Structure formats: structure tokens, C-alpha cells
Amino acid sequence: MIQKRKGIITKLTGNMAVAEVDGFIVQNEVAYIIHGEERLKSEVIRVRGRFAEMQVFEYTRGIRIGDEAEFTEELLSVELGPGLLGQIFDGLQNPLPELAKKCGFFLKRGAYLEPLDPKREWEFTPTAKEGDRARAGDKLGFAPEMIFKHYALVPFALKGSLDVVKIAKRGKYNVKQPIAELKDADGKRHNVFLSQTWPVKIPIKVYAEKLKPATPLVTKMRLIDSLFPVAAGGTYCIPGPFGAGKTVLQQLTSRHAEVDIVIIAACGERAGEVVETLKTFPELTDPKTGRPLSDRTVIICNTSSMPVAARESSVYTAVTIAEYYRQMGLNVLLLADSTSRWAQAMREMSGRLEEIPGEEAFPAYLESRIASFYERAGIVRLNDGSIGSVTIGGTVSPAGGNFEEPVTQATLKVVGAFHGLSRERSDARRYPAIDPLISWSKYKSFIDERQMRRGHQILRKGHDVAQMMKVVGEEGTPLGDYIEYLKGEFFDSVYLQQNAFDSVDEATPAERQKYIFDFIYKNILEANFSLDDKAGALHFFQSLRQLFRGWNSAAWGTSEFKKIETEISSAISQRAASKKETGHV
């Protein structure tokens, strides 16, 4: 047994402590500061001679110079195994419901609980046989977890090809009982359990190859899916000033996105929002499976009043869990809200380390950290040929709503889609407040490309005319331009905007999106109307808008849906013009 290395605290500011260590020090190893009965988790983030500089994951009130620290040589890790789904963890993977049972209303510092219930038994079925060969990440068997097959995977840290020496029979096992024994090339034997630990800051890469994200991930938000799509295995970011609806957008996505598993990383945001998710998800039904939404969700929450260093680790904890489920051939969506808080946590630490500050006092390594985080997304082919993906959507909270700031800029460089929220749109109650004029996506939509281009074009044109009208006035605008402007406004208000409080309108499946987009494209965007003057045109589009709003809240395929469609068609045909009457395109 190796003697535990100890240190003595010599310096303390905020959540940074310095310890003088007796022996070697490992960068990024976990240490515990011992204060009376309490053991406070910390991570070594810089080494200077015999001094280890540590970020403490807890509040440091009362810590004294001379308190002892214990060093573990282990990197900050999470436990991966069955029982993660439906759970609510803090940034260090403490299960919060169990913590509440033990400690009551408040988060007691230094209380660390087992992330996975060690007593709970799982019905294990082996798929590998003795004598099989296996590599890290390969499946040895499975246990049902919620609606999924939770595979027992060869530990990711093992190297090369291994022999399956022993495999457990079908039966009940807890996460601490071995279910297989493997022998590596050197003849060393390794026990395999239903769970394994993995350091959070190192990506899990035990797959055959990483593929190009090409299939759209349907979020059921029309503005996103039709104009600025996200791909499975891709990345996107949602920057926006406060109050523009970032979190509501993330919540809607977490409910409706067509994926197997959603990981929500509530990073440095309001506790109230997490509460809403964790109290409503068990009662909401996933339309795809008919089971509660919480069955497919893992929540990692480090709210803004929780210690700041654990905020930094929470996004890594979340992405590691996402990668773990990807190894089972599942499609995982990670929603991080907000990555700016994570960046700020880095800034706070960097300041305490007295590093030379970069722009707005963010550390110089900000960009590379953001890039390597988003790079952990991806769609991969596993060793057995199945496909799994991790999609990352991160919100950014730029200071002053100004997208020129370092976190937004560093994020834009590495993501595949940009959904920029604007204050003007949210002030005008246009939700989602994604500004179609500044947003972009590099991924392919399920909407016909020509139609989609026309959608973008009419929005730009409508905006240009609106700008022009501010200068020359409505009376100075030609009727043709004015109609283009009205078309743009119409498309925006009935297609891009979605009422999150209408049970039908809040989520539009791909099939319906294609149908409606096609309808609008053919009958309105590309159509010519015989309208005599601007007042008449305005009135026509206003009444169309009212009909469409009703259509949006009519359920797909119902008689009401068909009835309104007929009404709209007849309203349009009354105004339909023969081609030569109007001059515009």
C-alpha cells in the first residue's frame, strides 16, 4: 500500500488554495483538503516546486493555514454505468435527490455520495462468450435500463486486443460485481463491471471512425429545422442577450428533439430553471416512446450559486456521460446552458492564478478549451459497425448582448450552426427570437434546397424593403416591393414564429414542416396576387395570417386541419392574379 501523500495549506484566496506537498505532485490530480470532519474536493491546476495550486470545488470558509491536504493521484473522474438515466447530479456527479435525503434543504459541503446506487441490481445478459476477442469499448453483454439496452463495455482504458477469459451467466448483478474477466497481451487479467470510471477531461475515443455529420437532427422548431438545421453529431451555439429566450429554446429542444438521450448541463444558470425541468420531466410523456421524458434524460446541474470550480467540471462531466452512451450506439444530445458561465469560471480561476489576462480578462487558452469541448461532439462508427452520435448545443451569454466578445467569437469558429438571438425580435415577442438575418448553418435540411433559398431570400428582401421604407416612407415604396415586404413578414409570423404555449404549435414534426413549407412556397412566396393598393394588400395578408395561426394550432391530419387548409386556399385563389398583371418576380 502506497502511503498517501500529504500537504499543508499555505495560502488561500477565494476558491484557490496552495499546499506545500511532501513528495511528487501530479497535474490535475484530485486532492482533499481536510478541515475538521470535512473533506473538500480540489483539483491541482498548477505546480510550482513543492507547491501545488489547487482549485477547491467547495466554499472555502473557515479553512486555515496549516490544514492538511491529501493527494490521490487520480484525475477528476466520473462513474459510468446503468442508473445514470433519470438522475440529477451536481457538477461532481453527486446525486442531488439522495443528497437532499441525507442533508436536507442545503448543499452541505464535503458531502460526496456514490453516483450510482451500489446496491441496485441489474438483469445482465451476456452477449460475448469465453474465448472471444474484444477491444476497449466493445460490448460484452447488456442490462435493460429504462427503454435502452445498457451495454457492459470493455473498459475504455484497456489497450490492444483482449481475451474474454470469463463471462458471467445471465442474472442479477450490481455495479460492483464483476461480470467478466479479460486477459491482455501481457497476460494481465482485468475484471470488468457493469460500471467503469473515466477522467472527464479526456475524450472517449474507442470507436472505429468518426464520420461527417449528414443526417438532420429534428428539433421540431420550424425556424431551426427548415432554415438553420442541426445535424446529428454536429455542434451549434445559441448566443443571445439576457431575456431573449435561450433557456426556453433549450428546454423546448430537450423535450422535442428526436434523439435517444438528452443530457442537460445547467451550468452556472438559475436554479429555478433546473427545478422546472426536473419537476416537469417525470410527468411529460415522450411521444416517441410513451414513457416519461425523465427516462431519457440526465441532468447535470451546477447552478450559479453553487461553487464556481465545480461549474467548470460540470460541462466535462456532462460530455463524458454523453460519449459513454454514444458507445452504445445511441444518439445523444447535450445541451449546455450556458457555456459563458463555464468560460467565466475559467476566468475567475485564471485571475486567482495571476495569469496574464487576454481579452476581457479571459485566459489566453479560452479558445482552445472551447474548441476541444465542441470537438467531443461527433457521429461515430463503433467497432461493431453500429452508429452513435453526440450532438452539442451550447448557449452563450455575451456581456451586453455583444457578439464581438471573446466567448461568442471563439465558439463561432468551431460550431457548425449559429442561432443568434436578437433583442429586437424578443422585444417584438417574435419567438423563437433567432434572427434569421444573422444566423447560419453548415448542415443540410430536409427542406428542398431551392425552397429553402427562397425562404431566406424573402426574409432578406422583406428586411431591405422595411429599411427602405424607413427612409422613403410607405408612400414612396412601389406596390411590388411592399407586397414582397408583406410576404416576408407573413412568412416570419406564421412559419418562423412558434407559440410555445400551444400544445400543437410548440412542436412541428418534419413531415408537417415539409408540407407547410411547400404550401407557403407554392401558394404565397412564388404566387402573384392581384392587389390594388397597399391598404388592401395589408388587409389581405393580415387575414391570411389569422387563418394560418389557427392552422398552426390544428393537429396534423385532423378534419379541422383540412378545413382551414381549404379556407386558406380559397382566400388565396380569390386574389390570385394572372401572370401579366403584376410585374414582380
Next chain:
Amino acid sequence: MYKIYANISQIAGDVITVEAEGIGYMEIAEVSTQAGISLAQVIRLDGKKVYLQVFAGSRGISTGDKVRFLGHSMRIASGEDLLGRIFNGSGFPLDKGPHLADNLIDIGTPAVNPVKRIIPNKMIRTGIPMIDVFNSLVVSQKLPIFSIAGEPYNELMARIAIQAEVDIIILGGMGLKYDDYLFFRDALEAKGALGRSIFFIHTAADPTVECLLVPDICLAVAENFALAGKRVLVLLTDMTNFSDALKEIAITMEQVPSNRGYPGDLYSQLASRYEKAVDFEGAGSITMLAATTMPGDDVTHPVPDNTGYITEGQFYLKGGVIEPFGSLSRLKQQVNGKTRDDHRTIMDTMIQLFASYRETLEKRSMGFQMSSWDNKLLKYGGLFEREMMSLEANIPLEKALDRGWEIMGECFTPEETGIKRSMIERFWGKS
């Protein structure tokens, strides 16, 4: 048993350095100077050097003065005895009452476990249409009032406090003008609310740093009451002064400033206070209203900006009215679906039309001809400003909704409002 040291080795800004041993981080000490006794708090430990921020300021401190460490972090008396009392920023009585030292509780306690919170679901009725109809206030909400000097934010807070159904009102003043303090006292007294109020007042004349304790003290006392099942409303005015005090200390401690001199942890500092707003599962609640004055009326200034990201919306008080744009209650959806079926429709439609009215105003100011649609909007905007926006309006929610339908009826045809037909059939012309 207290440790007393008399070797102050450095005085810089409001931070003093003492050589001492066995001192805990955040511990409280008393510094005895010729001017009296001041509290100080440990903010950095470096070997034997202990850095303390002195709440009464460092003016007049001598290197030979005594520093007495109390062996614990900041504590405050709590419980029913505090009701009706007035204290200063360090918790000492400002009225003629006795010094309280019973039921001492720590300030700055740990965060609440999110699973022990409940989803906010109780509306606080204020009788102000701009709040009740458009941005409902909810129990356990944390909401700042963004404003500039000269606006009636203290009046608005006092009015909400008096009309809201709460058990206890706690007022935390930071850099509060003496007149404003008297205003709060008299306003609450006139409505018989002083007996359920507690004041912690740091006035503009007191040393800046002393206001740093005010939010923590208020919230610790509030939390104590909330755990005992009480509904508490905390008023904090003005959080910009608090942030400026943080800035002062950060700069003294030679921290790298992030934005306009404010420390990089401004967000975390503000959040740890605002996040104390809570509705406990099986106990009481804390609702928070805070004034945030915006230097130069600039909402992108670091203080309002960081605040906006933390709080559950904001009321934007400008020109004596609550601005419909920029004002937001993030929790309104939790309650406005249960009031009356037309609440959300009125809320959305009236604001959308008001946005069009603002555009028309802009057009008119540039001298463009007004179309008939523009004229309708102008009429609507005028009515809206007079009857809904004015803070003089004091009517229950239901009356305000009825009035909303009437105003729209006076100005528009149903389809011009863009309201769904099913709603029009039920409500148009019915009130």
C-alpha cells in the same frame, strides 16, 4: 479566548494586513481604533499574513491598533425580536432598541439543493396592470428594477411591498439616501406594515465597504424566517452600490479587472445573493425585488448586464413608467395560464400592437404621411399609455384584461389584431 493581535503591517485601501496564526478564511475580527470598533473580514490568507477588509473603512487606523479575531464568520441575530427594528449595515441597532445577540445564525450559507425547491406557482397581485397583466410577479421570484437616478424605483418597491400579501418585509439599503430611508419608514408605517418589517440600512454617508454585508445579512434573516414557513419579501436598494463596493475591494487586492474595473467574479457574487430567492418544498419562501441603477442609462453596463443574466426578468422603469420593452417576468408563464383564458392573448397581442405603434411614432417623427392603419395605431398607443402603462393605474387583473379588450375594440377590427378566431368569438366585444 479571543486572539488579539496588534501588528498591522500594511494598510491599503480598506484592506489591512495582520500577522496572525490559526485564522480561518472569512473569519470576522473587530478592529479597535481611536474612532471606535469596526468589523473586518478575512479575505486572503498567505502564510502568516492575514488580509482583512475593514467595513468601516481604514481611515484613522493605526499600525498599533488591536485586531481581535472572533473565531467565527459573520453572524447575525434572527427571529421574531427583529420585527419592527432598524439596524445598520453591520447589524447594530440604529433605533433606540436593544442590541440583539440571540439565535445567532451564519450569513452566506450554502446553496439550496435544487431538488428541495418547488416550481414557483403563486402570483403576487400588485394592482399595477404593467405587472399583473404583462409581467406577473411570482412568489420566490428575484426581480431587479432597472432604472436611473431620479426615477421612482423606491416608491415602486414600497408600493409593491405594501400591497403584496407577504408575512415579512426586509429592506436592505445600500448607499441609500437618508431621505429615501425616511420615505420607506414612513410609507410602511402609514400602511401599518412597519411591525412586520426589518430594516438593514447602510446610508450614502457610511463607508462604502460597509454595504457589502447588507445583502447577506438580509437574506440570512429572510432564509431563517422562510425555513420557519414564512413568506418573506426582501427589498434591496441599490445593488449597483453593492457592486461598486466589490469593485473597490477587488482593485485594492490587485485582482485583474474584467470589464470596466469590475472583478471577474461579479456574476458569481451577484448570483450567490440573488439565488437565495426560493420557494422551499414544505416551508416558506423568499421573493426579492432589487433596485439596480444603470450608470448612464446603459443596460450593457456590467452591473445590469450580469444582473439580467441572473434574475428572473427585470422591470425597466423609465420616464416614470414600466417600459413594455425590456421589461420581462420570466416566471409569468407559471401563473398567467391559470388566471383567465384570455390573459396570455391580451398580453401578447397588446404588446405586439404597441410595438407597431412605436414604429409608427418613429415614422411620424420623420415626417411621413400617416396611413389609416397608422392612425389606428396612434389612437391605440395613446390609450395604452394612459390606461395600462401609467403607474397611477391601480386596478385588479380582471378589470385590466376587460379594459384591454375594450381598448382594442375601440381601435381595431378583430382580424387586424391577429388574434385567433376562437378567442375573438369568446371575448371580442363581450366585456
